[in-house]
Amino acid sequence: MGMTEAAEAMKPLYLRMQEDLLRRVQSGEWRPGELLPSENALAAEYGVSVGTARKAIEELADRRLLVRQRGRGTTVGMHTHREEVLRHYRLVSGTGERVNQDTSYLDVTPARASAAEAKALGINRGTAVTRVRRLRFYQKQPVVIEHLTLREDLLPGIGTLIDATRPEVLYAVLERQFHIIIGKVQEKVTAVRAEAPDVELLGVELGEPMLQIERIAFDLRSLAVERRIMRARNDTHYLSEFA
Amino acid sequence: MGMTEAAEAMKPLYLRMQEDLLRRVQSGEWRPGELLPSENALAAEYGVSVGTARKAIEELADRRLLVRQRGRGTTVGMHTHREEVLRHYRLVSGTGERVNQDTSYLDVTPARASAAEAKALGINRGTAVTRVRRLRFYQKQPVVIEHLTLREDLLPGIGTLIDATRPEVLYAVLERQFHIIIGKVQEKVTAVRAEAPDVELLGVELGEPMLQIERIAFDLRSLAVERRIMRARNDTHYLSEFA
DNA sequence: GAGTGGTCTAGACCACAAT
DNA sequence: TTGTGGTCTAGACCACTCC
Numbered sequence: 105m106g107m108t109e110a111a112e113a114m115k116p117l118y119l120r121m122q123e124d125l126l127r128r129v130q131s132g133e134w135r136p137g138e139l140l141p142s143e144n145a146l147a148a149e150y151g152v153s154v155g156t157a158r159k160a161i162e163e164l165a166d167r168r169l170l171v172r173q174r175g176r177g178t179t180v181g182m183h184t185h186r187e188e189v190l191r192h193y194r195l196v197s198g199t200g201e202r203v204n205q206d207t208s209y210l211d212v213t214p215a216r217a218s219a220a221e222a223k224a225l226g227i228n229r230g231t232a233v234t235r236v237r238r239l240r241f242y243q244k245q246p247v248v249i250e251h252l253t254l255r256e257d258l259l260p261g262i263g264t265l266i267d268a269t270r271p272e273v274l275y276a277v278l279e280r281q282f283h284i285i286i287g288k289v290q291e292k293v294t295a296v297r298a299e300a301p302d303v304e305l306l307g308v309e310l311g312e313p314m315l316q317i318e319r320i321a322f323d324l325r326s327l328a329v330e331r332r333i334m335r336a337r338n339d340t341h342y343l344s345e346f347a
Numbered sequence: 348m349g350m351t352e353a354a355e356a357m358k359p360l361y362l363r364m365q366e367d368l369l370r371r372v373q374s375g376e377w378r379p380g381e382l383l384p385s386e387n388a389l390a391a392e393y394g395v396s397v398g399t400a401r402k403a404i405e406e407l408a409d410r411r412l413l414v415r416q417r418g419r420g421t422t423v424g425m426h427t428h429r430e431e432v433l434r435h436y437r438l439v440s441g442t443g444e445r446v447n448q449d450t451s452y453l454d455v456t457p458a459r460a461s462a463a464e465a466k467a468l469g470i471n472r473g474t475a476v477t478r479v480r481r482l483r484f485y486q487k488q489p490v491v492i493e494h495l496t497l498r499e500d501l502l503p504g505i506g507t508l509i510d511a512t513r514p515e516v517l518y519a520v521l522e523r524q525f526h527i528i529i530g531k532v533q534e535k536v537t538a539v540r541a542e543a544p545d546v547e548l549l550g551v552e553l554g555e556p557m558l559q560i561e562r563i564a565f566d567l568r569s570l571a572v573e574r575r576i577m578r579a580r581n582d583t584h585y586l587s588e589f590a
Numbered sequence: 591g592a593g594t595g596g597t598c599t600a601g602a603c604c605a606c607a608a609t
Numbered sequence: 610t611t612g613t614g615g616t617c618t619a620g621a622c623c624a625c626t627c628c
Contacts, residue, residue, distance in 0.1 A: 116597060142613060145513075153599045156532065158614085172612040175607035191588055293436070293586035295538035295556035313538035313556040343536035345434055359616060385594060395620045401595090417624035419597040594625075602618075607610085 121150050121160040128170065129180055130324040132283040136182040139248055140170070143178070169324075178273070183275045184285070190287045195316055195336050196344045197242060206244075211307075212235040212267045214256070221253045223322050224331040232256040234263040239305060246306050251333040258284065258329055275321070278329065287324040293317050293343065296335065307339050314338050356410065358449050365392050372412065372423055373567040375526040379425040383413070386421070402430040409528070412567075421524070426518045426529070435532045436560055438579050439587045440485060449487075453480040453548075455498070455510045464496045467563050467574040475499040477506040482548060491582055494576040501572055521572065529565040535587065536560050540579070549580050557581050 125146075138200040141149065161178060163168045168186040169266045172178045176230035204332050222229040233253050241246040249251055252274070254262050271277045298312040308314065315338050321330040336343070368389075377383055385394065385449050390400035404421060409414045411429040412480040416419045458478045465472040483491040495517070499559050502525050514520045535561065541555040558581050564573040579586070 118597080145614085155600085156598060159597085173607080173615060174605065175612080177607090177613060200581075291588065293437075293536060293558065295558045295581045297556055311554075313540055315538045338372065338538045345534065361616075372615090387594085396620095398619085399617060402616085415595060416626080418593080418627075420594060591615090592626105595624090597611090597623075599621075600619095602616100604616075605613100607611105607613075 106231060117150075117152050118156045118159040118346075121146075121152060125160060125164060126324065129164075129330065130283075130285065134187075135283065136180045136279045136285070138180055139176075140178045140180070142263070169285075177193065183279055186286075190284050190286070190289050190346070192319065193194060193239075193291055193293065193345065194313075194344050195248060195334075195341050197341050204242040206267070207270070207272050208239045208246075209243065209266070210239065212236050212271055213261050215253075215262055217253070221229050224254065225328045227255065227257075227328075234266070234334070235260075235264060241303050242341070246337075248334050248336045249302065249305050252334075253331045255329055257322075258282070258327065274330070282321045284329060286321045286329065288322045288326070289316055289319050290322070291319045302335055302337075306335075310337070312338075315343055317343070348552045352489065360393075360395050361399045361402040364389075364395060364400065365406060367393075367434055368403060368407060369412070369567065372407075373526075373528065377401045377423050377552050378526065379528070381576075382419075383421045383423070386483075400477075407527055409496070412528075426516060426522055431531075433529070433532050434535055434588070436536065436559075436586050436588065438483075438491060438584050440584050450513070450515050451482045451485040451489075452509070452513050453482065455479050455506050458496075459540075460496070464574060467561070467573040468496070468498055470498065470571075476495070477502070477509070479506075481510060485584070487539065488583070491577050491579045492545065492548050493578075496574045498572055499571065501525070501566075505570045527566050527572060529564045529572065530536070531565045534560055543576055545580075551580050551582075558586055558588070 128134065140146070143154055143157045143161060146161070147154045150157065161170060161172070165172050165178070168181045168189045170178050171181045171185055188200060212237050215233055216223065216230045217233045219229050222231065225233075233256050236252040236254070238250050238252070239246045240250065254263065259278065265277070265281060266274075269277070275286045277284065294316050295313050296316045298308045298310055298314050300303055300310070302308050302314060303310050313337045316332045317336070319332040319334070320328050320330070323329050363440055369498060371377065383389070383461065385402045388403060390397045393400065404415070408415050408421070411424045411432045413421050414424045414428055428496050457476050458476055459473045460468065460470055460476045462472050464476060468476075476499050479495040479497070481493050481495070482489045483493065499505065502521065505579070508520070508524060509517075512520070518529045521529065538556050539559045541551045541553055541557050543553070545551050545557060546553050558579045560577045562575040562576070562577070562581070563571050566572050
């Protein structure tokens with residue numbers, strides 16, 4: 105349900121300005137890492153006072169979509185800035201260190217969306233996607249196996265790009281190469297039994313309990329961009345909130 | 348490491364005021380649900396401008412520690428207001444509904460802290476605690492078994508109180524009866540095999556994968572007040588972020 | 591009608607980064 | 610030295626709640 109035009113016009117100035125700034129960020133007018141105009145300049149541009157412009161900017165800065173630095177200016181936040189705000193789960197070793205030392209890519213294959221993938225991504229079954237399998241290591245030990253499914257229509261050529269660069273942080277690639285900023289993730293956690301591929305790749309025992317996380321990543325327009333299934337060994341690591 | 352007095356004096360006014368408001372809330376000067384003085388009154392009391400007082404209040408309102416209502420005033424937030432901010436995991440049914448229809452208490456027993464409990468709560472082994480076991484139901488089906496451990500020194504008489512009232516929401520009781528407000532929770536999630544008590548109480552199969560969440564709840568002074576272990580059946584429910 | 595918080599303005603001075 | 614964001618002030622008008 106959209107707002108009526110009258111209701112739209114009634115919204116506070118700072119909110120309308122904020123929505124427009126958000127629109128301009130997601131349009132790619134300012135890229136991650138780039139400087140925005142100063143708050144004085146923006147206030148003048150929108151015809152509001154500096155205080156109002158500050159308020160419009162501040163909420164976006166709280167979400168780390170913008171990053172403010174005194175003396176320097178306001179930049180569009182990069183993925184590393186926003187990680188803590190996304191509220192996703194982190195796998196942590198028994199001693200409390202975060203996982204993510206090394207990544208090894210198993211395969212990158214073009215495919216058609218399965219029923220489950222289509223449902224998760226909000227697309228039609230059979231739509232072109234890219235599937236990626238990779239392993240995450242902690243101290244040379246494989247700990248997580250990940251199955252990624254990426255929307256080929258939103259990310260044309262993502263398969264060959266991933267194959268060529270094998271990035272540690274996918275969302276940073278989406279930002280730099282496709283101007284797609286992940287604004288929200290949704291995750292479901294379940295406990296599962298280890299199956300044959302888990303035994304083979306992670307060296308766990310068949311039937312052993314493992315954690316499975318299904319994540320759907322949305323961009324700033326709330327379009328589902330990626331679906332990821334992570335299966336993690338559970339004897340040496342546990343799941344916790346970020347931070 | 349505390350700040351030097353000089354550094355303390357350098358802190359912005361609104362931060363010093365904010366810390367003092369926080370202190371007054373946790374001292375019980377204003378109880379959950381009660382009205383604070385108006386922002387004008389607070390500004391006068393602290394000798395700052397209204398804008399500065401607003402800024403001090405606003406961050407606490409973002410954390411739902413305070414709740415502001417136009418025309419009415421500012422109240423201390425009650426637990427139900429803050430739930431979404433605590434960033435804890437929620438068990439959700441397959442269709443997306445939250446669990447928590449009914450609670451049944453199994454037993455409430457005084458005890459001495461085990462090594463694991465002592466470590467989690469930051470107290471000495473053997474300190475007096477209260478242990479509680481209870482079941483959570485969803486549509487008449489037992490879904491979660493919870494083991495609570497509560498610090499008796501911070502919550503004197505909590506055992507008999509729980510036994511008498513059998514509350515649905517423990518943290519609301521801590522607020523009302525002990526003026527202890529839960530400001531942060533820390534959770535660890537692992538996958539475990541169902542054991543005999545799980546079979547008996549939840550009707551799962553022996554060895555079946557289950558989710559186990561260990562939660563430590565801290566009050567506003569960051570003292571660990573409660574430790575909770577939740578074991579959840581996993582075939583009909585999954586874990587997700589709040590909201 | 592009196593009092594509350596929500597929005598908005600127009601200034602001031604400051605710490606800090608860039609050059 | 611210039612310009613940035615961070616703090617702080619002192620007003621204004623408004624929507625809303627409560628009596």
